[in-house]
Amino acid sequence: MNTNFVTLKLLIALVITAVSHLTVAQNCITQLSDYEFILQSKQQGLLRYANEHHQPAFNYHASPPFSDYLHYSYQYIQQANPRAALPCPVFTQTYQQLVAQGSRTPTATISDIIAPFELVRPHSNKVALLVHGLTDSPFTFHDLAQVYYQQGYTVRTILLPGHGSAASALQTVGVAHWQQTLQYAINRALIDFEQVILGGYSTGAALIIDHLTTHTVSPKIxxxxxxxxxSEPHNKQGWMAKWLDFIPFVDWIDKDADVDFAKYESFPLHAAAAAHQAMSQISINKLNKRPALTIPLFSVLSDIDATIDTQATLKLLNTLHKNNAPQYKQLDTLVLYGNSAILPPQFAKDYRVINPQCNNKHCKRIRGISHIAIVNAPANPHYGRNAVYRNCGSFIGGEDKYKTCKTTVTPELGERTAAHLKQYPTLQRLTYNPFFTELTEQISIFIHNVEHAQGKQ
Incomplete structure (x- = not known):
């Protein structure tokens, strides 16, 4: 057979394959169910690397208006994210409100969905400033934003440096970059509003605790x-990441497909080192040497969190509560999913602990509440009960198990503990909170009690 003819056939086949993928992967949702594309992206790192971009540094020190920061962040995502312009019809209630207020377009792209936002409550002098975690994006707060908005708060989110583009961007940022962005956002909130609630998820929570215990806390907060x-990584070898990061060609802990447009799935060593540093800043030893944090505290966590050490978190919360002012101790609230027997004997007896129990068919088939599930509602169009996306990280082990997790009709759901993976090898990590409706009520009650206590002073 003619060699040129064979080469031509091969080229035609490659073109047909490429075109078919372009047809299937026409938006951010269709990519999530195209297993051939997922596998190709995982193996070749198609979405793992950020685009080169040339953007001047944002002048945080000048405390420019928050609208300038939002514009800057959006432009960064458009330049650095390899899928920034991809259509992304993920219309949460928050997104629809952003469209109504004129800060988003009705035809959403990935840039629109994951960019930091300000959900403006008209005539409000109150703001909830929410800070996402490592590898995440402000989309983390699309559901929780509604709770604060309904309580009369404008909601602001920020984009931690290294996020919003692709996982490789985390290889060039550190804790100092995150701290600088957070300090700007807090200072700007204090300029613009009379009451400020600070909310943080995962690493974002650690950054806020560190900030509040190393700075004079405004009475507006x-x-x-x-x-x-x-608090502490579940994997106790996390401290090694900063040393391994110096080894040439050892750059990644996990290489995944990164089809989740709202969160990186691949995980650089440098990011693990930075997160470990952020959490080490709020160790019990360091907190005991700082002024007590006197502020009402609301926390939500799972008993079997596979990312963060739950026992370390309970010790952290107990320390913050122990040193809290008497008028705020009675407000401190912990929502603990799972077995309340994990509470250590020394945990404060006057701490208000809520331990939700499963009472419907949906939560009975769930094998524990995962680290990443807590902030998302079951109705979330990307992470919810009926969404297309499945979290099946590379560490699940083996292509067959990975494929089963991604494609089986009825996957097992829960947190990826060693015990659960032994029993359910292709377990899909739970991405929504089956107790979210109850959580919104618990948050609303907490805010009401805080405002009532503030009114008495």
């Missing part, structure tokens, strides 16, 4: 709310 707060 009325509450601290922590979701799956970062």
């Amino acid at each position: 009325t509450a601290l709310m922590l979701f799956s707060p970062g």
Whole structure:
């Protein structure tokens, strides 16, 4: 057979394959169910690397208006994210409100969905400033934003440096970059509003605790709310990441497909080292040497968190509570999913602990609440009960198990503990909170109690 003819056939086949993928992967949702594309992206790192971009540094020190920061962050995502312009019809209630207020377009792209936002509550002098975690994006707060908005708060989110583009961007940022962004956002909130609630998820929670215990806390800051707060990594070898990061060609802990447009799936060593440093800043030893944090505290966590050490988090919360002012101790609230027997004997007896129990068919088939599930509602169009996306990280082990997790009709759901993976080898990590409706009520009650207590002073 003619060699040129064979080569031509091969080229035609490659073109047909490429075109078919372009057709299937026409938006951010269709990519999530295209297993051939997922596998190709995982093996070749198609979405793992950020685009080159040339953007001047944002002048945080000048405290420019928050609208300038939002514009800057959006431009960064458009330049650095390899899928920034990809259509992404993920219309949460928060997104629809952003469209109505004129800060988003009705035809959403990935840039629109994951960019930091300000959900403006008209005539409000109150703001909830929410800080996402490592590898995440402000989309983390699309559901929780509604709770604060309904309580009369404008909601602001920020984009931690290294996020919003691709996982490789985390190889060039550190804790100092995150701290600088957080300090700007807090200072700007204090300029623009009379009451400020600070909320943090995972590493974002650790950054906020560190900030509040190393700075003079403004009386305008009325509450601290922590979701799956970062205390210590569940993997106790995390401290090694900063040393391994110096070894040439050893750059990644996990290489995944990165089809999740709202969160990186691949995980650089440098990011693990930075997260470990952020959490080490709020060790019990360091907190005991700082002024007590006197502020009402609301926290939510799971008993079997596979990312963060739950026992370390309980010790952290107990320390913050022990040193809290008497008028705020009675407000401190912990929502603990799972077995309340994990509470250590020395945990404060006057701490208000809520331990939700499963009472419907949906939660009975769930094998524990995961670290990443707490902030998302079951109705979330990307992470919810009926969503297309499945979290099946590379560490699940083996292509067959990975494929089963991604494609089986009825996957097992829960947190990826060693015990669960032994029993359910292709377990899909739970990405939504089956108790979310109850959580919104618990947050609302906490805010009401805080404002009532503030009114008495």
